[in-house]
Amino acid sequence: MTTSVGNGPSRAPVTSTFTDAHLPRLIEVWLLLASAVMSGAALLLVGFNPAVWAVATAALYVIAIGVSSRLVENARKANDRVARALVTITFLLAIVPLVSALWTVLVKGIGQLSWSFISQTGQARFNPTTLEVTRTPGALQAVVGTFEITGIATLISVPIGLLAAIYLVEYALTTSHLRRVVTFLVDVMTGIPSIVAGLFAFSLFTLVVGPKAFSGLSAAIALSVLMIPIVVRSSEEMLRLVPTDLREASYALGVTKSVTIIKIVLRTAIPGIVTGIVLAVARVVGETAPVFIAASFTDNFNADPFNGPQQTLAVLAYTGYKFPGKDIAASNQEAWGSALLLVIIVILFNIIARVVARIFAPKSR
Amino acid sequence: MSDSKIVDTAARSSTASAKSAPLEGRRARRRASTLSTGDRVFLGFTTGSALLIMLILAGVAIFLIVKALPAIVADWPTDPELHAGPTLAFGNFWAYVAPLLWGTLWVSAIAIVIATPVAIGIALFISHYSPRRLAGILGSLVDLLAAVPSVVFGLWGIIVIRPFLRPLGDFLNHYLGWIPIFAGQPSSTGSTILAGSVVLAVMILPIITSISREVFLQTPRLNEEAALALGATQWEMIRVAVFPYARSGMVSAILLGLGRALGETMAIALIISPSIVFSVRILTEGGNSQTIAANIALNFPIATSLQRDALIGTGLLLFVVSFGVNILARYILGATGPGAASRRARREKKAALSA
Numbered sequence: 001m002t003t004s005v006g007n008g009p010s011r012a013p014v015t016s017t018f019t020d021a022h023l024p025r026l027i028e029v030w031l032l033l034a035s036a037v038m039s040g041a042a043l044l045l046v047g048f049n050p051a052v053w054a055v056a057t058a059a060l061y062v063i064a065i066g067v068s069s070r071l072v073e074n075a076r077k078a079n080d081r082v083a084r085a086l087v088t089i090t091f092l093l094a095i096v097p098l099v100s101a102l103w104t105v106l107v108k109g110i111g112q113l114s115w116s117f118i119s120q121t122g123q124a125r126f127n128p129t130t131l132e133v134t135r136t137p138g139a140l141q142a143v144v145g146t147f148e149i150t151g152i153a154t155l156i157s158v159p160i161g162l163l164a165a166i167y168l169v170e171y172a173l174t175t176s177h178l179r180r181v182v183t184f185l186v187d188v189m190t191g192i193p194s195i196v197a198g199l200f201a202f203s204l205f206t207l208v209v210g211p212k213a214f215s216g217l218s219a220a221i222a223l224s225v226l227m228i229p230i231v232v233r234s235s236e237e238m239l240r241l242v243p244t245d246l247r248e249a250s251y252a253l254g255v256t257k258s259v260t261i262i263k264i265v266l267r268t269a270i271p272g273i274v275t276g277i278v279l280a281v282a283r284v285v286g287e288t289a290p291v292f293i294a295a296s297f298t299d300n301f302n303a304d305p306f307n308g309p310q311q312t313l314a315v316l317a318y319t320g321y322k323f324p325g326k327d328i329a330a331s332n333q334e335a336w337g338s339a340l341l342l343v344i345i346v347i348l349f350n351i352i353a354r355v356v357a358r359i360f361a362p363k364s365r
Numbered sequence: 366m367s368d369s370k371i372v373d374t375a376a377r378s379s380t381a382s383a384k385s386a387p388l389e390g391r392r393a394r395r396r397a398s399t400l401s402t403g404d405r406v407f408l409g410f411t412t413g414s415a416l417l418i419m420l421i422l423a424g425v426a427i428f429l430i431v432k433a434l435p436a437i438v439a440d441w442p443t444d445p446e447l448h449a450g451p452t453l454a455f456g457n458f459w460a461y462v463a464p465l466l467w468g469t470l471w472v473s474a475i476a477i478v479i480a481t482p483v484a485i486g487i488a489l490f491i492s493h494y495s496p497r498r499l500a501g502i503l504g505s506l507v508d509l510l511a512a513v514p515s516v517v518f519g520l521w522g523i524i525v526i527r528p529f530l531r532p533l534g535d536f537l538n539h540y541l542g543w544i545p546i547f548a549g550q551p552s553s554t555g556s557t558i559l560a561g562s563v564v565l566a567v568m569i570l571p572i573i574t575s576i577s578r579e580v581f582l583q584t585p586r587l588n589e590e591a592a593l594a595l596g597a598t599q600w601e602m603i604r605v606a607v608f609p610y611a612r613s614g615m616v617s618a619i620l621l622g623l624g625r626a627l628g629e630t631m632a633i634a635l636i637i638s639p640s641i642v643f644s645v646r647i648l649t650e651g652g653n654s655q656t657i658a659a660n661i662a663l664n665f666p667i668a669t670s671l672q673r674d675a676l677i678g679t680g681l682l683l684f685v686v687s688f689g690v691n692i693l694a695r696y697i698l699g700a701t702g703p704g705a706a707s708r709r710a711r712r713e714k715k716a717a718l719s720a
Contacts, residue, residue, distance in 0.1 A: 193628020
């Protein structure tokens with residue numbers, strides 16, 4: 001359907017998109033089904049594989065929607081439909097590794113999770129007749145190490161991070177050089193490779209304490225280097241959300257600045273700040289490289305964070321694979337078990353963060 | 366006391382322009398002189414924490430330099446410690462670190478090439494294609510990828526991605542083996558750079574996605590509607606209204622992703638079977654370039670004291686490189702990114718008000 005616009009013969013006929021040919025509304029669903037069936041049938045002949053099937057279906061669908069739209073509609077609409085298909089496919093593509101990774105850890109690790117795995121350290125037994133070393137997997141030393149190291153890191157990072165955020169939001173003038181420098185450095189600090197933080201803690205302790213200075217404290221310092229910028233960032237955001245009116249009302253009543261900050265500003269922002277801190281803990285609890293460098297790793301039980309190597313779950317998941325004991329199968333099992341335990345802890349922390357944000361949110365009246 | 370408070374809030378809420386700098390100084394002095402003890406202590410603590418952050422960052426650089434220096438200046442072929450073990454084959458520190466740096470950049474580059482189109486696609490899907498109500502949930506689903514510990518992705522890469530990519534590797538090697546990247550004897554285990562980079566790409570997806578998504582969402586609504594009103598399809602609207610606006614934001618998102626990829630340790634250490642060489646091959650068993658971070662993680666437990674210093678030296682270089690990449694990314698985002706113009710306008714307006 002064309003209508004000519006204007007009087008001059010030089011004007012080209014303009015097509016109206018309202019009356020142009022359209023593909024039927026559910027064409028996308030039908031084409032998707034058709035490509036799934038067709039590629040599935042073709043694959044059945046040569047051997048079925050779900051991954052190849054998904055890829056083939058996606059490719060076939062993109063081609064089909066592009067061609068049919070180009071034939072019935074026009075090139076511009078065809079491009080639009082192809083772009084829509086591709087963008088949707090990329091999103092599905094991102095969900096696959098997430099589901100696959102979590103599923104793999106669950107399947108491989110679930111067999112390891114038992115009370116004895118959590119409550120015992122791994123024990124090796126030597127059988128003199130067969131000359132074999134068998135090992136009962138255990139992760140108690142890693143569970144204890146994880147909580148101690150992460151706990152100390154939190155104790156170091158939270159005061160520093162929170163106070164620095166208060167300085168940036170409440171005290172520093174927008175033009176202050178210190179403020180600009182610190183904001184910039186916090187930005188850059190979030191990008192420090194985690195292994196470099198581990199090397200820093202190791203260097204610090206070997207230079208100060210002496211060689212063989214592996215300890216949980218050292219690992220905790222490495223983790224706080226990673227954690228402080230996260231805490232500053234999230235606390236800063238939360239403090240900025242507190243309305244200026246609240247502060248001014250407090251000043252008007254003659255309350256001093258520090259008391260205003262503690263009793264009014266922090267009180268208002270605390271749920272958000274706690275959420276941010278819990279999320280920061282969830283982030284660093286899974287760090288492997290810095291702990292591995294600064295606290296080394298051990299199969300022995302060591303609850304003293306100030307002396308000797310300590311183990312965490314993340315490090316056990318790594319060393320169980322890369323530096324296994326004599327009984328390789330059992331070491332690998334320990335790796336998967338602790339990986340699953342770690343994922344559970346991380347998910348728990350994430351849930352706690354959400355719950356805190358919801359329960360302690362300031363009551364709106 | 367209340368008098369000083371008023372001055373205080375006035376100083377805080379108005380922004381001093383360059384012209385009123387002396388006034389600012391007077392205000393600050395006046396404020397300091399009338400602060401109560403509690404106030405002064407609290408101010409001291411907060412300022413101290415801010416300064417401590419600068420100290421920590423400086424400390425990281427200084428301690429790494431001090432610790433690495435002996436290995437950097439040592440004469441490697443004659444040193445009994447360095448002429449052994451993992452550092453045996455190298456004449457000096459730079460000969461040791463150069464191939465590692467190459468490997469780090471190469472592996473990260475491949476990961477970026479894989480991750481960027483996917484990440485931009487996801488960001489577009491969440492910001493412009495998905496139903497508005499679902500956008501938040503879908504966004505947090507992608508953010509969940511960032512919450513999964515890297516060691517878990519490493520283990521997943523070993524048992525899922527390695528075998529999964531082997532047929533693809535064989536295919537590329539067989540038909541496209543004349544391209545240097547795909548050349549060589551294909552790996553039988555799948556512990557290749559390709560597998561490592563794919564896992565790395567998955568790990569940097571969330572950071573690129575979340576920044577691009579934010580930038581896409583900040584596209585002025587009027588620009589988008591103007592494009593649509595002129596008859597553009599959704600894709601044309603994105604091309605003419607969203608992408609030009611978001612370009613610098615996308616570039617810095619990719620750079621931040623690169624910064625993350627450079628320092629990523631576990632995925633590479635667990636998956637790739639490495640050698641310290643200059644190689645572009647991504648499908649072979651023996652010719653996989655090693656990265657700095659993975660090399661440290663693999664050799665640190667078995668290294669002697671001076672060898673550790675050498676490893677710390679390589680870590681120092683990694684620190685410098687990723688520091689540079691991050692600064693560049695922040696600079697681009699801050700100087701030209703969306704919001705920069707409005708921030709500047711706000712600053713100027715405030716300055717005009719206080720003047």
